[in-house]
Every structure is written in C-alpha cells, then in structure tokens.
Amino acid sequence: MIMNSAGDDQIRLKFSGLLLMNPFFMNDEPDELISFIFPSSKGPNDPRLNPACIAIKELAAGLVCKRILVCVAEKDFLRERGVSYYETVKNSGWNGVIEMVEIEGEEHVFYLFKPDCEKAGELMDRVSSFLNL
Template structure:
C-alpha cells in the first residue's frame, strides 16, 4: 500500500547540486565548503568576511589587492554568485578562487554577496539582500563607513555589479532598482552578466525560477523576463556586458536579453561576448584553462575601460 508519508518525497531537485523535499528538508551538494579568507601578506589579493546586516545575517566576502597605492582609488565590484537562487556561496572554493583571480586581474575592490537562499528565503529576498549591500556600500560615501577597505581604497563613483547564472539575474535586477532609487554618493557604471538566467525568446521560464519564486506570474514577471519590463529603458547604469558560451543551455537566453536591451531605447552601451566550445559557468570549474583566463581578462577590461 502506498505511504502517505511525504518525508522522502522530492519537491524539486537540481542535480548534482541541490535537492528539496516536500517536508521542507533541503540538501545542498555545492557551495557548502568554506575556504578561509586570505590573510597572507605575500598573496597578491587579500580577503576578509564582513557582516552587512546583523538583523538579516546577510554577509559578504571582501577582496582587495594586497598592495594598494594609497593615492589611487580603485573601482568597486559587487558580485552575486549563481546557483539557481537555491545554492552557492561566496565562501566556497569556486567563487573564492574566481573573485581572487578577477580582483588580481582587474585591480579592483570586490564584495561577493552571501544573499539568503530559496526555498527558506524565496525571491524577492535575494534581491532585497543584494540591494541592502548596495546601500551598505553607499554608507561609505563620506569616508566614514563601517569598512576601512572601502573608506580608504574604493572609488564609489566607479561601481559595478556582476554575477553568473542566477547571480547575473540578480545583478540585472539590482541595476534596475538603481535606476529607480538614487543611492547618494554611489555611481553605478556597469553590469557584467555572465551566462545569465532569464526567460527564453520562445517563452520558456526555467523550472528553478518557479521553485525559487512561488508567487511569480511566470512569463509576465519582469524579474525573469525583461522583455515585458517597461522600465528596462531606465536601467541604472551606462554599460552592460553579456557573456554567453557556445555549448551553454542558457546561451539563447543571454542572447535574447542582449537583443532586448539593445532595442529597448536605453541610452547606454550593451556588448556581447561569446566563448566558443564551452558550457555553462565553465570558468568556475576549470579556472586555469585558457578560455577561463580570457574571460576573466575580458571582465577586467570591461571594468577598467574609460
């Protein structure tokens, strides 16, 4: 006879990374390791962990070049990790190593955001946490914020947001909010969306989105489908880089986003970069390969262009 016990019934899974059960239990198989921040003075990049909001327990890992010219302010990058809104962490090896490489190449200050994850904290909480980080950044505009690395080294007139996969979606939606709500003392220059997670041109909305955002309207939800967002023309930065990969199942979604933004009437510049022969977020899992190194160089070049 069939059991009525739902304890082992799967509500949603994204293998090999994540599984959730109908009884509320969640298993995460990626992003659960924690690499300690780097305090080695001989390392080219230093890092440390900070609490952004004691109330929500939102935190972040900060990165900066170990040797910083005291007379030169550096661009500041706010980074959102991927993981279908349900898994991933700025503290795991893949993201710690990626941000370390990007900071070394671009010579920037970076904040890798530990936003709260679905299903325990469904969308829009990840967006709210990410916006809270930008407001925290803005609190340093008078040079008297809570974090000395930002007070002493960051140029808040050259701020960028970036992310991969679901994190690229979060970066886009954070830039959209920046177009609606002014952050005094902060100027958002650009957004880097790497292998972004959006609806497709054919109208397909990823299953992961419905799980992470149970109150969504689906294809008519501008958070996952910017093509229906009348505010797109007001995105709060002047440059956007969209990175896609030839063998990525999300490639067409990134291309559709690029085409949508390009014809939206927005006054900024959108660029697209395709990596041949590679799949989704290949650079996280094979960071030393030539194409991953090239991708990091391209992101650095985008941040540092005048």
C-alpha cells in the same frame, strides 16, 4: 554611489556598469527551483526572470548604469535568454553601451569548472577590462 538630496526621501543608486556572466533568465519550461525562490512568479512573463518581456521603453528607463557586458557560452542551455536580453536592451533606445561576449564551444559557467583553461583566462581578461574602465 548613493545620492540623497535634501528633501528627497528616495535613495537612488547609480552604478557605473552591469556585468552578466552566463545569466539565468527563465526559459519557457516550468522550473521547480524558480517556483520555490519566486512563489509569486508569473512564469516566463515575469520580468525578474525574463527581462525581455518588459515593455522596451520601461526596460530602458529602468537601467541605472551606462554600460553593460553580457557574457554567454555557445553551448550554454541558457544562452538564448542572455542573447535575447542583449538584443532587447540594444534595440530599446537605452542611452548606454551594451556589449556581448560569446565563448565558443563552452558550456554554462565553464570558467568555474575549468578556471585554468585558455578560454576562461581570455574571458576573465575581458571582464577585468570591463570592470576597470
């Protein structure tokens, strides 16, 4: 929903939820693709690539939704950053609900490579439930 009150030059977006599917938050290693996409990046301490480095109060204040679902896979090489994001938001004092789903034994975006597998179906059921609230 876009809200624009009279006399207010700012347009504020209000989202009902945020879904992060195997999120990519930069790890501590240099990354050529990230350097290309974000040439002004500060590396691992850039909040666009590592939201957990933002001051906790600032992170909580910047979230414009009331619910978040973070989906990670056990064998995902990016798993730890997704878990870190979940933990940071959960402990930030943010006034919303955050949940994390971890799929055991699977790798990054497994649901794209094996969409017919049982675990992909279970994950999509969970995502559908989240989206339909």
